[in-house]
Amino acid sequence: MSFSPLQKLFQLQRQMSRDSEIADMELHRRDRQIGLELAEKRGADSQLECWLSSLATADDKALLSQIESGHRLVSFGMILLGFLLGCLTVAGLFQYDGAGRVDLVWLLVILVVLQQLFVLLTVLAMLPGSSSPQQMLQWFSPGRLQRLFLRLAPETERVAIGQLLGRHQKIFSHVGKWQLFGWSQLFGVAFNSGALVTLFVLIAVKDIAFGWSTTLTVEPQAVLQLTNFLSWPWQGWLPAEVPSLSLVEASRYFRLQEVVTTTLQPELLGQWWGFLMLCLFFYGLLPRLLLMFFCRYKLRRAILRTIHYYPGRQALFDRLNSAIIETQAGGVDAVVQEPSIALKNLEISQRDFSNAPIMLINWSNFELAEKPFLIELQQAGRFSIKETYEAGTNCQLDEDARVIQTIAKTGAKVPVGILVKSWEPPLGELADFIEDLRAATSPELAVRLLPAAIKSGKLTQPDPRDIEEWQRFSKNLVDPWLSVMPLRPGSDDE
Amino acid sequence: MSNAPQFAVVGHPNKGKSSIVATLSLDDSVAIARTSGTTKQSQSFPMKVDGQLMYELIDTPGFQRARKALAWMQNEAEKVRDRPAVVKRFVETWKDSGKFIDECELLTPIIEGAGIIYVVDGSRPYGEEYEAEMEILRWTGQPSMALINPIDHSEYVEEWRTALNQYFKITRLFNAMTVEFHKRIDILNAFGQLHEAWRQPLQQAVNSLAKMREQQHRQAARIIAKMVVEMCGYVEEKKIGSESNPHSYESVMKENFLNALRKLEKKGRQQVQKSYQHHHLKSEETTFELLGGDLFAMKDWYFWGLDKVQLTAISMAAGASAGLAVDAVAGGTSLLLGAATGGFLSGAGVWLMADKIAKQKISGILPLGGKLLSFGPVTNRNFPYVLLGRAIYHQKLIAGRPHAQRDELQLQQEASSNWLSTLPPEPRKQLDKLCKKLSNQQKPEETQEALSGWICQIFCEIEENKAA
Numbered sequence: 013m014s015f016s017p018l019q020k021l022f023q024l025q026r027q028m029s030r031d032s033e034i035a036d037m038e039l040h041r042r043d044r045q046i047g048l049e050l051a052e053k054r055g056a057d058s059q060l061e062c063w064l065s066s067l068a069t070a071d072d073k074a075l076l077s078q079i080e081s082g083h084r085l086v087s088f089g090m091i092l093l094g095f096l097l098g099c100l101t102v103a104g105l106f107q108y109d110g111a112g113r114v115d116l117v118w119l120l121v122i123l124v125v126l127q128q129l130f131v132l133l134t135v136l137a138m139l140p141g142s143s144s145p146q147q148m149l150q151w152f153s154p155g156r157l158q159r160l161f162l163r164l165a166p167e168t169e170r171v172a173i174g175q176l177l178g179r180h181q182k183i184f185s186h187v188g189k190w191q192l193f194g195w196s197q198l199f200g201v202a203f204n205s206g207a208l209v210t211l212f213v214l215i216a217v218k219d220i221a222f223g224w225s226t227t228l229t230v231e232p233q234a235v236l237q238l239t240n241f242l243s244w245p246w247q248g249w250l251p252a253e254v255p256s257l258s259l260v261e262a263s264r265y266f267r268l269q270e271v272v273t274t275t276l277q278p279e280l281l282g283q284w285w286g287f288l289m290l291c292l293f294f295y296g297l298l299p300r301l302l303l304m305f306f307c308r309y310k311l312r313r314a315i316l317r318t319i320h321y322y323p324g325r326q327a328l329f330d331r332l333n334s335a336i337i338e339t340q341a342g343g344v345d346a347v348v349q350e351p352s353i354a355l356k357n358l359e360i361s362q363r364d365f366s367n368a369p370i371m372l373i374n375w376s377n378f379e380l381a382e383k384p385f386l387i388e389l390q391q392a393g394r395f396s397i398k399e400t401y402e403a404g405t406n407c408q409l410d411e412d413a414r415v416i417q418t419i420a421k422t423g424a425k426v427p428v429g430i431l432v433k434s435w436e437p438p439l440g441e442l443a444d445f446i447e448d449l450r451a452a453t454s455p456e457l458a459v460r461l462l463p464a465a466i467k468s469g470k471l472t473q474p475d476p477r478d479i480e481e482w483q484r485f486s487k488n489l490v491d492p493w494l495s496v497m498p499l500r501p502g503s504d505d506e
Numbered sequence: 507m508s509n510a511p512q513f514a515v516v517g518h519p520n521k522g523k524s525s526i527v528a529t530l531s532l533d534d535s536v537a538i539a540r541t542s543g544t545t546k547q548s549q550s551f552p553m554k555v556d557g558q559l560m561y562e563l564i565d566t567p568g569f570q571r572a573r574k575a576l577a578w579m580q581n582e583a584e585k586v587r588d589r590p591a592v593v594k595r596f597v598e599t600w601k602d603s604g605k606f607i608d609e610c611e612l613l614t615p616i617i618e619g620a621g622i623i624y625v626v627d628g629s630r631p632y633g634e635e636y637e638a639e640m641e642i643l644r645w646t647g648q649p650s651m652a653l654i655n656p657i658d659h660s661e662y663v664e665e666w667r668t669a670l671n672q673y674f675k676i677t678r679l680f681n682a683m684t685v686e687f688h689k690r691i692d693i694l695n696a697f698g699q700l701h702e703a704w705r706q707p708l709q710q711a712v713n714s715l716a717k718m719r720e721q722q723h724r725q726a727a728r729i730i731a732k733m734v735v736e737m738c739g740y741v742e743e744k745k746i747g748s749e750s751n752p753h754s755y756e757s758v759m760k761e762n763f764l765n766a767l768r769k770l771e772k773k774g775r776q777q778v779q780k781s782y783q784h785h786h787l788k789s790e791e792t793t794f795e796l797l798g799g800d801l802f803a804m805k806d807w808y809f810w811g812l813d814k815v816q817l818t819a820i821s822m823a824a825g826a827s828a829g830l831a832v833d834a835v836a837g838g839t840s841l842l843l844g845a846a847t848g849g850f851l852s853g854a855g856v857w858l859m860a861d862k863i864a865k866q867k868i869s870g871i872l873p874l875g876g877k878l879l880s881f882g883p884v885t886n887r888n889f890p891y892v893l894l895g896r897a898i899y900h901q902k903l904i905a906g907r908p909h910a911q912r913d914e915l916q917l918q919q920e921a922s923s924n925w926l927s928t929l930p931p932e933p934r935k936q937l938d939k940l941c942k943k944l945s946n947q948q949k950p951e952e953t954q955e956a957l958s959g960w961i962c963q964i965f966c967e968i969e970e971n972k973a974a
Contacts, residue, residue, distance in 0.1 A: 341551050403571075406635065409573065436630070
């Protein structure tokens with residue numbers, strides 16, 4: 013399907029409005045699919061046209077043809093009205109009963125001066141900007157009669173044309189402006205054409221006598237100067253149609269016409285028709301024709317410009333020409349695993365060992381051979397180490413089992429402390445170990461996890477976030493005799 | 507099954523595996539927490555270009571019983587060559603047993619052919635307990651590399667590097683929370699070095715990501731340009747009765763006007779965040795207050811835009827050129843008095859009005875009676891500079907923000923000098939012209955397009971400078 017510029021703009025507006033309801037990713041998928049099919053279309057305009065064409069529905073196509081017909085209806089109405097008005101105006105001005113004369117002054121005022129004034133006002137209204145006087149002038153533009161003709165059109169066409177005239181959207185304001193001016197000029201061309209045709213017909217079927225008269229003291233030479241001035245466009249190639257002094261003098265009449273009719277040459281009085289037709293052509297039809305072509309040019313430019321700067325157009329080309337890149341987990345919404353124990357419920361064990369003896373299982377691979385470090389540990393935990401065992405980390409599994417057996421053999425009466433690295437997360441392996449230890453000893457054996465942080469062989473303050481992690485681990489094991497007691501340097505002084 | 511490379515991101519629990527996946531997959535919805543064991547099941551992040559799979563990242567749970575698993579495997583394997591088969595047998599044996607759940611989950615993609623990305627935390631010391639899991643990974647026989655992710659600091663990076671070099675051919679430092687876009691691309695290129703057959707699809711993926719980045723910059727530039735043009739031309743209007751006193755509406759209209767502009771800025775920021783796939787930044791994080799205070803805090807205008815002296819200089823230049831036209835008409839008889847007077851008057855006007863935002867106007871009598879009050883647009887010449895300064899700074903933070911970051915967006919004034927002073931002369935000249943057009947409301951559509959191009963160029967230059 014190919015579009016006229018007007019249809020293209022309208023369809024673009026319609027499609028963009030529909031697309032505003034669709035999610036970005038979905039739009040990209042749809043447009044990229046079209047873009048891949050248009051791989052050979054390089055130009056932006058042809059891409060846009062193909063894109064519009066591929067998305068146009070049957071309803072769109074029907075509406076687009078309605079817009080064209082609505083547009084034609086208004087244009088036809090303007091031509092018809094302008095032509096009729098032109099005919100009627102000239103017919104009115106040429107009311108001639110064969111006895112009197114048609115007044116040249118009136119003809120020139122209405123067909124030349126007044127028309128020139130309107131052309132001047134039109135040009136002023138067309139100037140860039142939208143000042144209040146310009147807006148006021150636009151109110152008097154015959155193009156506004158489009159409302160009259162659109163009443164004859166169906167509702168959809170009325171709305172569509174209204175949209176193109178910028179009634180609802182600012183972006184169409186330029187198109188609307190030149191569309192109205194365009195119709196006005198069409199009206200002007202039709203008016204002048206009607207006037208010319210009527211003038212010609214009247215001249216052909218009637219013998220019309222023209223004359224001029226004024227209350228002011230105006231000499232024929234002055235009138236001649238005026239007619240010479242008006243004849244400037246054609247005096248070089250149609251000198252016969254430039255009124256002569258004798259014609260001007262002969263055409264003058266006064267209210268008491270008997271005074272002058274004595275010198276009248278009746279055949280002379282009809283010679284004005286050529287001058288009048290040329291005046292009407294050069295000062296009525298031609299400026300309107302030029303303005304009409306200018307408005308058409310401006311309208312076309314306004315439409316193309318509106319399409320070019322249409323919001324979302326560049327984004328559309330990006331969607332057509334950029335690959336869809338997906339990097340995320342498709343279709344699966346990530347679910348943050350909430351910790352099974354809320355942090356606020358976690359409490360650090362306030363009970364210490366009160367310097368009681370404990371069996372220390374070194375699950376951290378800390379170097380315990382150093383005596384000062386051992387002392388520091390005991391001070392921090394307020395316990396005394398009865399026995400030390402190595403398990404976990406880089407020990408063999410059977411070593412873990414041996415530790416459990418040894419503790420079980422002692423009767424499991426002494427609390428057990430498990431020294432762990434506070435910064436490492438608790439693992440399933442430790443949970444298994446505690447479970448095995450519990451199974452081999454007593455369900456009431458006090459087991460404390462002792463997270464410790466060390467730096468350069470000395471205890472440092474563990475990160476509270478790490479301690480929370482250990483507490484959560486302890487709670488998750490659901491063991492009433494299992495608790496966490498972080499080892500903090502200097503805690504014996506508190 | 508597709509031949510696209512797969513990479514299983516594995517390691518100890520809570521060492522930033524999910525952060526790395528979030529950053530590499532540009533996905534800010536990946537569950538990341540300080541709690542260990544956040545990832546319970548493997549999750550795949552396929553990278554597709556127009557539906558064609560380029561590679562796949564697999565986020566896995568951490569090792570929980572590596573020592574036990576290795577002990578089982580050591581018991582099963584008699585010869586070195588049996589090791590990969592033993593790992594496979596391990597998974598097959600324990601998969602549905604309820605034991606070794608995490609190990610089976612993380613080893614499954616590897617025995618199916620995935621490359622290994624082993625992640626450790628460079629801010630925690632190396633420990634021997636890691637050796638069992640590294641050994642298991644070595645047993646799989648799959649191409650592997652290690653990433654040191656310094657979550658809090660880099661104190662133990664070298665210690666880790668020494669240990670990891672014994673198990674992995676490639677070891678890289680990769681901070682998922684701060685890494686720049688080009689470094690993410692570098693890492694993907696490094697993945698390609700693991701296996702000859704993976705190089706080409708990864709190169710393709712890297713190229714596509716670079717193009718996507720450009721597109722994101724273009725989109726962000728368009729959003730900002732539209733926002734700036736809209737804000738510069740915004741007018742608040744109100745119809746009032748003929749008898750009403752317009753001045754009684756001034757404060758309300760001014761407040762509505764400023765709020766409308768704040769809303770436009772906020773909307774623009776949210777759209778920029780979306781264009782860089784930051785969908786989950788909280789709305790509170792995007793309020794203008796965070797960006798060095800309120801949009802209309804005049805004291806900040808001189809930080810984001812031109813200072814009083816620069817503003818005056820620009821206006822004097824414009825006034826002088828208008829005055830020159832008068833001099834030209836005078837044919838030199840004015841001894842350049844027109845230029846001097848024009849420059850002085852414009853400069854003085856701007857100096858006096860530098861802190862004025864906008865004026866209230868009564869537009870005229872309405873056809874059906876009453877008056878139309880309007881407030882705006884912002885007449886201050888500094889406004890476009892301020893808007894652009896704030897928007898570009900916001901974009902810089904968003905574009906550089908890895909998708910693993912979950913903390914609040916910290917929008918604070920940079921201590922460095924005014925952004926305008928960092929612009930090279932030519933872009934600065936173009937900016938001055940565009941800002942003049944914005945202030946004068948000249949051809950907004952053309953200005954918007956030109957501004958969008960200018961902003962995009964700045965974004966690309968910032969990116970290039972970072973990569974350099």
